[in-house]
Amino acid sequence: xxxxxxxxxxxxxxxxxxxxxxxxxxxxxxxxxxxxxxxxxxxxxxxxxxxxxxxxxxxxxxxxxxxxxxxxxxxxxxxxxxxxxxxxxxxxxxxxxxxxxxxxxxxxxxxxxxxxxxxxxxxxxxxxxxxxxxxxxxxxxxxxxxxxxxxxxxxxxxxxxxxxxxxxxxxxxxxxxxxxxxxxxxxxxxxxxxxxxxxxxxxxxxxxxxxxxxxxxxxxxxxxxxxxxxxxxxxxxxxxxxxxxxxxxxxxxxxxxxxxxxxxxxxxxxxxxxxxxxxxxxxxxxxxxxxxxxxxxxxxxxxxxxxxxxxxxxxxxxxx
Amino acid sequence: xxxxxxxxxxxxxxxxxxxxxxxxxxxxxxxxxxxxxxxxxxxxxxxxxxxxxxxxxxxxxxxxxxxxxxxxxxxxxxxxxxxxxxxxxxxxxxxxxxxxxxxxxxxxxxxxxxxxxxxxxxxxxxxxxxxxxxxxxxxxxxxxxxxxxxxxxxxxxxxxxxxxxxxxxxxxxxxxxxxxxxxxxxxxxxxxxxxxxxxxxxxxxxxxxxxxxxxxxxxxxxxxxxxxxxxxxx
Numbered sequence: 001x002x003x004x005x006x007x008x009x010x011x012x013x014x015x016x017x018x019x020x021x022x023x024x025x026x027x028x029x030x031x032x033x034x035x036x037x038x039x040x041x042x043x044x045x046x047x048x049x050x051x052x053x054x055x056x057x058x059x060x061x062x063x064x065x066x067x068x069x070x071x072x073x074x075x076x077x078x079x080x081x082x083x084x085x086x087x088x089x090x091x092x093x094x095x096x097x098x099x100x101x102x103x104x105x106x107x108x109x110x111x112x113x114x115x116x117x118x119x120x121x122x123x124x125x126x127x128x129x130x131x132x133x134x135x136x137x138x139x140x141x142x143x144x145x146x147x148x149x150x151x152x153x154x155x156x157x158x159x160x161x162x163x164x165x166x167x168x169x170x171x172x173x174x175x176x177x178x179x180x181x182x183x184x185x186x187x188x189x190x191x192x193x194x195x196x197x198x199x200x201x202x203x204x205x206x207x208x209x210x211x212x213x214x215x216x217x218x219x220x221x222x223x224x225x226x227x228x229x230x231x232x233x234x235x236x237x238x239x240x241x242x243x244x245x246x247x248x249x250x251x252x253x254x255x256x257x258x259x260x261x262x263x264x265x266x267x268x269x270x271x272x273x274x275x276x277x278x279x280x281x282x283x284x285x286x287x288x289x290x291x292x293x294x295x296x297x298x299x300x301x302x303x304x305x306x307x308x309x310x311x312x313x314x315x316x317x318x319x320x
Numbered sequence: 321x322x323x324x325x326x327x328x329x330x331x332x333x334x335x336x337x338x339x340x341x342x343x344x345x346x347x348x349x350x351x352x353x354x355x356x357x358x359x360x361x362x363x364x365x366x367x368x369x370x371x372x373x374x375x376x377x378x379x380x381x382x383x384x385x386x387x388x389x390x391x392x393x394x395x396x397x398x399x400x401x402x403x404x405x406x407x408x409x410x411x412x413x414x415x416x417x418x419x420x421x422x423x424x425x426x427x428x429x430x431x432x433x434x435x436x437x438x439x440x441x442x443x444x445x446x447x448x449x450x451x452x453x454x455x456x457x458x459x460x461x462x463x464x465x466x467x468x469x470x471x472x473x474x475x476x477x478x479x480x481x482x483x484x485x486x487x488x489x490x491x492x493x494x495x496x497x498x499x500x501x502x503x504x505x506x507x508x509x510x511x512x513x514x515x516x517x518x519x520x521x522x523x524x525x526x527x528x529x530x531x532x533x534x535x536x537x538x539x540x541x542x543x544x545x546x547x548x549x550x551x552x553x554x
């Protein structure tokens with residue numbers, strides 16, 4: 001009769017001390033470094049691939065952060081310009097100006113008479129001779145309304161509708177300021193960043209998984225022997241998680257270098273461009289926190305790839 | 321209670337071939353047993369089931385009263401840490417030194433470096449290879465490689481030592497040396513089970529012999545210590 005019950009566990013699970021665990025991690029990291037350095041060509045290639053995959057979304061993130069900061073510093077505010085009919089009466093014009101000024105979304109209304117418009121045009125355009133040939137002043141009177149900070153596009157549209165309904169008004173021009181454009185661009189960049197981030201993260205995981213799988217194949221015989229002498233699944237898996245982390249961290253380093261290089265290359269033209277808009281180049285976001293996050297994300301993606309490869313290849317590993 | 325008990329153990333492979341048929345056998349603690357039979361008789365299958373490298377189709381295998389056929393994967397590793405196994409083709413790691421090969425089970429079990437060094441050198445000394453601890457296996461003869469395999473199997477001081485055709489590639493003189501090594505471990509209380517087709521050699525060892533044929537147990541001859549050859553001083 002077989003007896004298998006009520007027997008004290010003859011092979012109790014050994015509780016390793018902190019020292020043993022530390023020694024184990026040290027030995028595995030040393031082995032991993034040795035393995036990675038012995039296959040430097042392959043390792044560099046993996047680092048480069050993971051680095052590129054990380055650099056693109058990380059670069060877009062930096063661009064988004066800087067665009068958002070830039071829009072906050074911009075002086076322009078949304079507003080609208082109202083152009084009056086040439087034969088509009090002063091009363092009609094004043095009525096429009098008063099109505100605009102009464103709106104809570106409007107901060108200020110600047111009225112420009114036909115005479116002043118002509119004078120400004122002459123002083124800017126240098127077309128004195130041509131304008132003197134005309135019998136009448138061809139320029140209409142206009143009013144420019146600037147909205148209070150925080151106004152929405154709906155507020156702007158409401159004002160435009162209000163002005164258009166007035167009989168003295170010939171045309172209303174809603175001004176999409178740089179602020180709005182930059183905000184839109186920031187939104188696009190942000191969404192593009194998220195999209196590319198997900199795609200390239202999957203790419204980085206797959207690259208690492210493939211590389212780790214190759215490393216597993218190269219050490220299959222050793223793994224079988226390890227299993228035979230009683231290595232746990234955790235012990236079998238551990239070196240490959242280190243591989244993944246090394247590849248990921250290396251990829252993070254390459255990504256940081258690529259972004260630095262890109263910033264160096266575009267610094268001068270970007271300074272010139274911003275200077276033409278009265279802005280100073282003050283790149284934000286490329287700081288120790290960003291770099292730390294880059295390395296952490298790289299390491300995590302690497303470990304994720306390694307886990308994937310280990311699950312696929314080591315799950316059904318036969319001992320001998 | 322015997323240390324190892326096979327209860328009507330059968331193994332049928334996926335291709336329908338019968339590896340073992342209704343095997344029932346007990347092994348006392350500290351005993352030495354040879355499994356013999358023709359090629360394909362079921363010797364290796366017997367050892368693989370005991371090592372839990374494969375699961376039987378039917379029956380129970382009790383080791384120290386625990387049915388090892390139902391050990392969950394997480395405890396399997398701890399079970400194997402308490403066994404020593406030697407194979408005909410050694411399974412040494414070619415890119416690691418003799419020392420590192422023998423140290424492997426101790427590292428897996430989390431021994432301190434100081435204890436690892438002491439135990440590895442004791443094991444190598446026992447198999448006569450202390451002077452070769454820094455060499456890679458490819459620089460050793462087949463007999464020496466087999467001794468390294470034995471040192472790796474015994475370095476953790478297992479209660480049970482299993483060997484599958486450990487002298488398969490060796491000449492008669494080396495084979496006898498290796499068998500005497502196993503006998504030494506048996507004499508210090510280790511349970512030893514060796515699969516071998518070399519009937520002349522195993523008969524001379526004076527130990528119990530279980531004969532297998534086409535997966536079935538066809539003979540179980542108790543050992544006769546008087547027949548054992550004098551112990552060599554290895």
